[in-house]
Amino acid sequence: xxxxxxxxxxxxxxxxxxxxxxIMPPMVSAGLPPNLEQTGLYxxxxxxxxxxxxxxxxxxxxxxxxxxxxxxxIYIPMGKKIDSSxxxxxxxxxxxxxxxEFSFKDAAGNFHRxxxxxxxxxGEQKWDMGSYQWNSDESQATLVPSEGRANVFPINDxxxxxxxxxxxxxxxxxxxxxxxxxxALQLSEKRDPNALHRxxxxxxxxxxxxxxxxxxxxxxxxxxxxxxDSPKNPLQKPVMGYFLANCSHCHRPDGYAxxxxxxxxxxxxxxxxxxxxxxxxxxKRTRFYYQxxxxxxxxxxxxxxxxxxMINGSMPPLATQIPDSLAISTLEKYIKEFSK
Numbered sequence: 001x002x003x004x005x006x007x008x009x010x011x012x013x014x015x016x017x018x019x020x021x022x023i024m025p026p027m028v029s030a031g032l033p034p035n036l037e038q039t040g041l042y043x044x045x046x047x048x049x050x051x052x053x054x055x056x057x058x059x060x061x062x063x064x065x066x067x068x069x070x071x072x073x074i075y076i077p078m079g080k081k082i083d084s085s086x087x088x089x090x091x092x093x094x095x096x097x098x099x100x101e102f103s104f105k106d107a108a109g110n111f112h113r114x115x116x117x118x119x120x121x122x123g124e125q126k127w128d129m130g131s132y133q134w135n136s137d138e139s140q141a142t143l144v145p146s147e148g149r150a151n152v153f154p155i156n157d158x159x160x161x162x163x164x165x166x167x168x169x170x171x172x173x174x175x176x177x178x179x180x181x182x183x184a185l186q187l188s189e190k191r192d193p194n195a196l197h198r199x200x201x202x203x204x205x206x207x208x209x210x211x212x213x214x215x216x217x218x219x220x221x222x223x224x225x226x227x228x229d230s231p232k233n234p235l236q237k238p239v240m241g242y243f244l245a246n247c248s249h250c251h252r253p254d255g256y257a258x259x260x261x262x263x264x265x266x267x268x269x270x271x272x273x274x275x276x277x278x279x280x281x282x283x284k285r286t287r288f289y290y291q292x293x294x295x296x297x298x299x300x301x302x303x304x305x306x307x308x309x310m311i312n313g314s315m316p317p318l319a320t321q322i323p324d325s326l327a328i329s330t331l332e333k334y335i336k337e338f339s340k
Contacts, residue, residue, distance in 0.1 A: 036116055036132040036141035041073060041099050046139065053078075054099070055206040058199045059186035061241035064324040066155055069111060070199075071101040074182060074206070076216055084217040087184045087225070087268050096121045098179060104153050104161060113138050114153045115163050119179070129169045159321050168318050180249055184208060185241075185266055190224040194238040196326055228272040235334040240266065240277050242327055246316055252276075262295060281306065299339030301332045 033039055043051040050056070054073040062070070076082065080093035098119040103111045113134040120128045132141035133152060148165035155161055180186070187208045191201065201207070208223035230236035243251075248264040250257040262284075263276035272278070281295045288305050297303040309315040310331065313323045 031120075031122060031128050032118070032130045032143055034143050036118070036143075039099070039118055039120070039132075040075065040097065041116070051075075054097075056202070056204055057182060057187065057206045058201055059181040059245065060188060060191040060195050060198065061186060061238075061245040062195075062197050062199055063181065063245050064197060064320060064327065065102065066159070066161065066320055066322045068102040068104055068114075068161075070103070072181065073099045081216055081218045082211075084184070084219045084221050087219075087221045088266060090179075090183060092121050092179070094121050094123060098182070100181075102161070104155055106154075112153065113141075114161055115144075116141055117169070130166060131163045131169070133163060155322070162321070164319055180245055184221045184225045185227070185244070185268065187211065188223065188225045190226050192226065192237055192241055194235075196238055196242045196324075196330060222268070225268055227266065227275075230272060233334060233337045235330060235337060236272070239331060239334045240264075240275065242330070243277060246324075246327075250316075296335060298335060301335045304331075304335055307331050307335065 036042075037045045040051060041054060043049050050073060054075045056071065056073050058072065075095075075097040077093055077095035080095065082093065082096075083091035085091075100117045101113060102115040102117075103113050105111050115134065116132045118130055118132065122128045130146075131144045131148070133144050133149065134141045144163050146166040148163045148168070150162045151160040152163055153161045187206065189207055189209050192198070208221065208225070211217055212220070212223060227237045227240050243264040244266050248266070249255060251260065251262050252258060252265040253263060261280055263280045265276055267275065283298055284295045286293055286295050286305055289308060293303050293305050294300075295304065295306050301307050306315070307328065310328050311323060313321070
């Protein structure tokens, strides 16, 4: 009973549990077009030709999405600039658009477009957002209702992809939280070769260097920003990058889980030893599972509640159903490295 009470308290404290979001009224969008084609992503949706004004990009630390293959694009309005005065939290001009396409492999090994998520900035502190589901022949994708849709495409013999409810989108992409995949660190010209689930970077994908050359940033930002290497643990950089991409939308001072005081945001002006991850997670006690445990206990994976929650699938709580085995094994190795 105590465990149940403690679990409910933590879910309510974080404010992002599926149960809590499910009782909220549906989010209604007045502005999203009914078809993906009308958002401006394609110049020819039949042949899947992307409009020239939309730039493809790939973050060096991608979000885990149950093994989906993803493509991403951004549109920045003509003559507008991204406010980059805070290098770790850019402010995008009104009219900015983002798209993220999800494809999954079928039993025969063929990939299928399943969903494309869409963000459009419609006010100084307001984004409109929604998801579009592709039809069977991939000729069109239509807007999914605000309550989302389950059993969209089989990922394996037990689990099917589900399109999140619009409140789920809002919980990660709220007014004050950054677009985590499109920031200076994520678009750095100096990419981490050990990043988990790293993706290929093609010539047409936009990076920090091109953004600066195109005059799309209001302030100069280091085009080769990177997480500092650690002399104590070679896995420090990819582990911090993974938590930044997968957890910091909630676990940051202004996020839904900010009150937990467990933060995963990256602050480029701070040295490694002062980074939020090391200050709030490493060897910090918690009572989430049992008294005497730690968020991350160096040298002891079995006493590290962050790892335990990743293994049992309770973190992250939204948009994924399959525990990330690569991240779990990497984090376990990272924790063990401190004992050597």
